[in-house]
Amino acid sequence: MIQRPACNRRQFLKTSTAAAALGVLGTGSAPAATATLGFIYVGPKDDYGYNQAHAEGAAALKGMAGITVIEEEKVPETVDALKTMESMINIEGTGLLFPTSFGYFDPFMLQAATKYPKIQFRHCGGLWTDKNPKNAGSYFGYIGTCQYLNGIVAGHMTKSKKLGFVAAKPIPQVLLNINSFLLGARTVDPAVTCQVIFTGEWSLAVREAEATNALLDQGADVVTCHVDSPKVVVQTAAGRGAYVCGYHANQAPLAPEKYLTGAEWNWANVYKLYATKFLGGETLPNFTRGGLADGFVKMSPLGKAVSEPARKQFEAKMAEMLKGNYAIIKGPLKDNKGSEVVAGGTAYVETAIELENMNYLVEGVIGATS
Amino acid sequence: MSEATSETAFEAVGGQHSGSARAWIARRAEGVVLPLAALFAGMAAFSIFLLVIGKSPPELFELMWRGGFSSWFSIQNTLSRTTPLLLAGLCVALPARLGLAVIGGEGAIVLGGVATAAIGEALGGSGLPGPLGIGVMAIAGMAVGALWIGGVGALRHYRAVNETISSLLLAYIAIAIMNHLVEGPLRDPASLNKPSTQPLEAAYRIGSIPGTDVHWGLAVGVVACILCWVLIEKTSWGFAARIAGGNMRAAQIQGLPVGSLIVGFCAIAGACAGLGGTLEVAAVHGAANASLAAGYGYTGILVAFLARQNPLAIIPVAILLGGIDASGGLIQRRMHLPDATVLVLQGMIFIAILFSDTFYGRFKAFNPELWTEKA
């Protein structure tokens, strides 16, 4: 695996200014007084979930002086994405593009980046490497740590000691969330288990509802999810009397009595960082990741149902994580088939690149990736 | 009564009354003027909608023109989106000439793409030259597509299973199979967050037409449309198919091989769709993944019906749809309208164009038969 400097905010400011001084990370442009930033969403902007989180981040930029924001929603992961990017560049003179869905990275964004070397592209969630064009890059947030905190609260609140997770597809970022959720709960009670059901689609309301019902039928009493729009899961679970932990955005208004807390994105911070640098003509970093400490992700306020011991442990763990270098995935760790996946003595902090390849479910998760 | 049926049968096989050049022009003009008039009517209706929501129609149409057709960039944008629609449209139009309503082209596209990716992976490192490799992959895609939709035809002929429902069900089943294969047995472990098959070798990728950003698939699609038109209009099978399409029972009584026609035409239709899947994999994505199920098959239904099942007319219709899609993004961004607006526009235009079907033969100017009737 290629070595890459771990990038939290402090370090990325340091490396980029130093590199700019040395002219290493590509050429910075002259400071621009105005810039057009383009955002591309794979789904509707107001899905109460993934895309809405991005749109809210983009909305935070709309007041900034000199920044014009253009957005397009429901762009499928086909040649349409490439054409949309090209259209934004050619027709509106966009200088910095944010394609926000996994499937835009390869080949579409990479093709666009090769074709337009003077335009900057930053992809959400992709894995940029040195082999990719220098005017491209990726960013993401360590939301797994938030799911860990979700898990801590869930571990306190569960009576059946069984949690539920409605997941879309078994990709590394989802698996990390599931594992983190369970591991967080296990710090409260090592006997807690988490059952996962994969719906196979990022957004399909009826199947998500059926999956939630199936989990509840099997005894889960705290449910969370990783789908594009958690609205249905939250409402279905709360409707049957289970607690819920939110994801992507704050779903508390949907179920105020049952909502415990949630793992949310804080893209506004990320986008403001990029926009400021871009306006200032500085070079943009190619690989950006950030967690709680950097303000890339955040937790929803704790719901009224959360017990006092849960609150205490939650806040203590949060404080510990904010100090940095906290490792959720650390050895010795077995997967749910019995083989060891992390050797004793090894610990992966949130920035560890190995986590981006995760392909297992830890012991205690009921379910399989295929 | 019988006159009318024989007249319609006559027309169904393209019978032409003798007439002058002026008559010929008049008849052809009808096929151009009416749809264009309908297009304008649809856009007028949409303008009313825009005015109600407080947006400017001229701005929208200017953006449509700019986004879809006015610059070389826009034209290429439109043409890129046209390619899959050509083949998807053929998948519906061919069986429709036989009187069958097959709406499951999506399944053939998806499975054709998976087959292409699988063969491409098997050929990897084999040293087979690029064009040959592409040829093999295309054959694989077409074969799988032909089997899938040919199966629909077979079910219809041998088991009297309605082809609309069987093709729809098979489309859903095909998408499930594709997802299963792409995330399971055929998955490339390096495709982390977007499960895909192994990427095709560079030699087996289809590139762009020189000087443009549009891949060769467009040429393939256009050629396919022309070939299908020739098949239907100029060959004896096509003739037989059109007769069967006009009246299946009469065709059977005549001794036409209805079974072979049904299965054969469905297989060719499926091959077209499968080829569409091949192009998506070899020219656009470079691998098979869930993005193959992009809904082209369903849009193809609209393309075919708008083109009145004529393979040549599919070309301009697909370009129109491609243009609307291409400009849709610009409209969204500039006018701050949601993506749904483009769907409303499409719906209105298509209802208008389909409605205009009723005017064929009604206007004297286009109808040479009526010219001789002077009151």
Added chain:
Amino acid sequence: MAGSDIGLWGVPLAILGGAIRVSTPFIYVSLGETITERSGRINLGLEGILVFGAMTAYAVAYMTSSPWLGVLAASGAGACFGLFHGWICKFPKVNDIAIGIAMMLFGTGFAFFLGKAFIQPLAPHLPALPFGFWSDIPQVRAALDVNVLFLIGVGLAVILWWAFRNTRIGLIIRVVGDSADAARAMGVDPDRVRLLSTAAGSALAAIGGGYLSLYYPGSWNESISSGQGLMAVALVIFSRWNPLGCLAAAILFGGAGSLGPALQSVGLTHGYYLFYAAPYVLTLAIMIATSSPGRTLSGAPGELSITK
């Protein structure tokens, strides 16, 4: 509430619950389409009308705090769409399949457009009757929470079946659907009957949509529909235009749809995509088994464009 551990019983329970929960929109759409197709028209636009009905029901329910008003409004909106479809298809040479698809686009687009404002708010849900009151097990109770619309749907299926056989209106619709000339000979205007049948069918489809947004999944957003409208049209053909057959087909389909998640929950995880395809495979298999070349689509209305 945490339930007792029911293990493998989760699967039949999910099938039962799913058969009730998931089938309801299919029941309404297919009953509606049965009326339309019996009169000789095919309305593929029901997918769009379903989505529009879902949006209308949710919006009106939110604004008036009454889910039933929402359902009523949805049926009205559906009827309007149906009237339009019926009116436009009566012109000669207009192809009803194609118009249906265009209306599917229009209805969906219009619904998403107007519905943007209603994704965030919460609308009140339709009530359910707790048929599982006798059980202590929460899972059984949840599975047997039967929504009122399901019960109405079942009743409607029986009424329609009886009406097609025994009432004058039923006879008129059937005659119009089998032979427009015979209808005219009877003094009935086929176009008018088809217009009203399409309107009625669309109204029912829109109610099915209202169920989706006001009960299960009980939320409005742009991924509410998974092709129920289109599938329900297929179920009509599958059930040979018999309302009771539609009911059975919808229940079968709904039950099979719950199989995927339920099997995963008891540990059968391999190939879950294939389990999600179970309803389609089942429908296709039964369709193949029950069709034969000897009898072509018996019971098919003679005037229906896809069976001519």
